[in-house]
Amino acid sequence: MRFLHTADWQLGKPFGRFEPEVRAALGEARFDAIDRIGEVATANQVEHVIVAGDIFDTEGPEDRVIVQAVSRMQRYPCRWWLLPGNHDYARNGGLWDRVRHKASDNIILLTEPVAQEMEAGLWLLPAPLLHRHHLDDPTELFDSMETPGAKLRIGLAHGSIRDFTARGETKNQIAPDRAKRSGLDYLALGDWHGTLKVDPRTWYAGTPETDGFQRDEPGHVLMIELAPGVEPKVEPVRTGRFQWLLRDWTLQDTAAFSAECDVLLSAIDPAATLLRLSLAGITSLADRVEILSRLEDNLRHRLRFLDVRADDLVGRPGEQDLADLKVEGLLGIAAEKLTETIAAGGTEAILARRAMERLFVEYHRGSQA
Numbered sequence: 001m002r003f004l005h006t007a008d009w010q011l012g013k014p015f016g017r018f019e020p021e022v023r024a025a026l027g028e029a030r031f032d033a034i035d036r037i038g039e040v041a042t043a044n045q046v047e048h049v050i051v052a053g054d055i056f057d058t059e060g061p062e063d064r065v066i067v068q069a070v071s072r073m074q075r076y077p078c079r080w081w082l083l084p085g086n087h088d089y090a091r092n093g094g095l096w097d098r099v100r101h102k103a104s105d106n107i108i109l110l111t112e113p114v115a116q117e118m119e120a121g122l123w124l125l126p127a128p129l130l131h132r133h134h135l136d137d138p139t140e141l142f143d144s145m146e147t148p149g150a151k152l153r154i155g156l157a158h159g160s161i162r163d164f165t166a167r168g169e170t171k172n173q174i175a176p177d178r179a180k181r182s183g184l185d186y187l188a189l190g191d192w193h194g195t196l197k198v199d200p201r202t203w204y205a206g207t208p209e210t211d212g213f214q215r216d217e218p219g220h221v222l223m224i225e226l227a228p229g230v231e232p233k234v235e236p237v238r239t240g241r242f243q244w245l246l247r248d249w250t251l252q253d254t255a256a257f258s259a260e261c262d263v264l265l266s267a268i269d270p271a272a273t274l275l276r277l278s279l280a281g282i283t284s285l286a287d288r289v290e291i292l293s294r295l296e297d298n299l300r301h302r303l304r305f306l307d308v309r310a311d312d313l314v315g316r317p318g319e320q321d322l323a324d325l326k327v328e329g330l331l332g333i334a335a336e337k338l339t340e341t342i343a344a345g346g347t348e349a350i351l352a353r354r355a356m357e358r359l360f361v362e363y364h365r366g367s368q369a
Helices: 020-043 063-074 095-102 140-144 254-267 285-302 319-326 330-344 347-368
Strands: 002-006 048-051 079-082 107-109 116-119 122-127 152-158 186-190 196-199 202-204 220-225 233-238 243-250 273-284 305-316
Touching: 002 020, 020 048, 020 063, 020 220, 063 095, 063 107, 079 116, 095 107, 122 140, 243 254, 254 273, 254 285, 273 285, 285 305, 285 347, 305 347, 330 347
Parallel strands: 002 048, 048 079, 079 107, 122 152, 152 186, 186 202, 243 273, 273 305
Antiparallel strands: 002 220, 116 122, 196 202, 220 233
16 A cells, blocks of 8 residues: 655744745745645545644644634545644643534544554554653553554654754654664654654655755655565655755865856755855955845845855955056055955954955945946
8 A cells, every 4th residue: 555654834834034036935834735745645646635733833823824724634535633742732721622513524633642543544643742742761661552464554753863963953863774673564753843854764755845055956746656575665756845955065266156147046946046155265355246246236136045155265366466556555555454464364354354255245336336
């Protein structure tokens, strides 16, 4: 049988560090990912989608977030099995009661650690989080869950594999051999936001819509094919719209910058790309000013978001730079003093380089007026 494994939707995530237009696009993309998952399920005649926690970003989302989530899932004939995670943990009178009042029959809320027979012989063993942090392994209960007549046993949990904590978000530690220990044919995990294979029967699905600069890959859902006694077949299927890219460019001149831009733009959809760009290297002062100007006036307007870190890109005044400034009287005198300070090194040299760059920018701005 086949099913879809997904996790970490984190609907309602605020993305507060971005401008309103970008925040709105990123937030809406998380709802759109539900549609893409539903479309994958429908196109492949998959009847079950299991969601391994953190469907919502908080345990107190706005009503619109809940209604959007439920209405998107209701559009598709598959069944959605939702597990509370550490961001949206289950508590009496809380979030999941609100969801239950709005959910249709094809949305099943796994708020109790009770095995569910999804279809004849196919059992789902959920480990919902009842608090944000659990000191015990939330999957220990799998050992004692009864699954009469089971042909296949699927575990569903949210947390960090023990000895793997730094790569997950929660303190909810899961035994690394849980699938084998509890006789599971597959263990579907959430918490780690990238697709990750722990062992042949244990996978993190990752978020369906990437939400940070930790990885280049867009979001995925996992298509799982199970049969008794054989290893699962796992196929990642892209669902994410946006790519969050980290790039480090070491530059010597504007030609190197142009080449890097060409490579980048040939490989991406600019409107769906968020880029954090770190620049390093030594260029002429004129080239540094030109590079930063082209980033601001061109590349920034092509991309969905651009964050430039250019402190390690050093612009050293060349002979022509200084010659241009020297003809300007007081500007020339200032340039000579700044050049001496830069040559001396130390903390003041850093400030002098910035001042020289600013002086150069203002000179060219005035000459073009």
